[in-house]
Amino acid sequence: MQTIPFLRKSGEPPFTDRGIKKGGQLLKSWSGEEVKGIAIAGAPLSKTSISHSGAYMAPQTIRSMMHSFSTYSIEEETDMWNHTITDFGDIEMHVTELIQSQSRIYSVLKEIQEKHKEAFLITLGGDHSVSAGAIQAFQESRGKVGIIQFDAHFDLRNTEDGGPSNGTPFRQLIEKGVINGDQLVQLGIRDFSNGKLYHEYAKEQGVTVFKMGDIRREGLLSLLKKSVEQLKQTTDNIYISLDMDVLDQAYAPGCPAIGPGGLDSESLIEGVGWLAENPSVKGMDIVEIDPTLDFRNMTSRLAAYIIMHFLLNYSKREGGKQK
Numbered sequence: 001m002q003t004i005p006f007l008r009k010s011g012e013p014p015f016t017d018r019g020i021k022k023g024g025q026l027l028k029s030w031s032g033e034e035v036k037g038i039a040i041a042g043a044p045l046s047k048t049s050i051s052h053s054g055a056y057m058a059p060q061t062i063r064s065m066m067h068s069f070s071t072y073s074i075e076e077e078t079d080m081w082n083h084t085i086t087d088f089g090d091i092e093m094h095v096t097e098l099i100q101s102q103s104r105i106y107s108v109l110k111e112i113q114e115k116h117k118e119a120f121l122i123t124l125g126g127d128h129s130v131s132a133g134a135i136q137a138f139q140e141s142r143g144k145v146g147i148i149q150f151d152a153h154f155d156l157r158n159t160e161d162g163g164p165s166n167g168t169p170f171r172q173l174i175e176k177g178v179i180n181g182d183q184l185v186q187l188g189i190r191d192f193s194n195g196k197l198y199h200e201y202a203k204e205q206g207v208t209v210f211k212m213g214d215i216r217r218e219g220l221l222s223l224l225k226k227s228v229e230q231l232k233q234t235t236d237n238i239y240i241s242l243d244m245d246v247l248d249q250a251y252a253p254g255c256p257a258i259g260p261g262g263l264d265s266e267s268l269i270e271g272v273g274w275l276a277e278n279p280s281v282k283g284m285d286i287v288e289i290d291p292t293l294d295f296r297n298m299t300s301r302l303a304a305y306i307i308m309h310f311l312l313n314y315s316k317r318e319g320g321k322q323k
């Protein structure tokens, strides 16, 4: 075979350093074998958003941002190079039938989790509407779910005004009887971002709501410990639904619904990292990043960093099956 010196194949990194491996290199396409440990799947649906959103592009952008980070944690003096993140790929969306797209998300994620009982699946949205199907699939394949939702918004809007959108996933789960309100803990809900009616609905349904003020007063870690203890009393497994708009707009410019007064990125990284170590936590989604609105992919970059940090902390679980 012919080779020409200094001619590099397209798609290969422009520079490789023998001393540095990239997080993106940990991603390995699913081979058809049973998967153990951390895996990702893309749910690229955002036509279901109340406002314009290009969040369907986020799974691909987050994957590419994983190449921005090395595999070495200086804090833990641990290299994650020998670990794998299995990439199941993206769920195909129907071009015009949004309900059918949501139904595909539910059925594909259910099949993945039923066939790969020891996989920890991170679903990459898409907008927050993908979480309704993702959480139902999680519960049906893994047992009664307790949800920790990071979000500026309740996402408990009624479905009569606009159908099942990114404003309604948790309302849908409650109304369909998939979950009761006491299976849901919301963290980071903030001022002037929600309606009174939906706060009342949350209270009526027994949803636990920790507002941004609660996080400022008590600290995120303390509230997460409280939330996990509470959910463990009545549920089998914990699922994290991470809407990146829980962050202050300074940290997440790529979210369609940005605003001030939100969480800082360091607290979120630490909080999700703590959850990663907890064996009760068995599934997660990351939603609401629109790469077309983002600045230098800051928000996707943060999601990729959270995945790397999650992998690091998940590998500390006792009896963890990380490869």
Ligand code: CA
Binding pocket: 128, 151, 152, 153, 155, 166, 243, 288
């Ligand atoms: Ca949301």
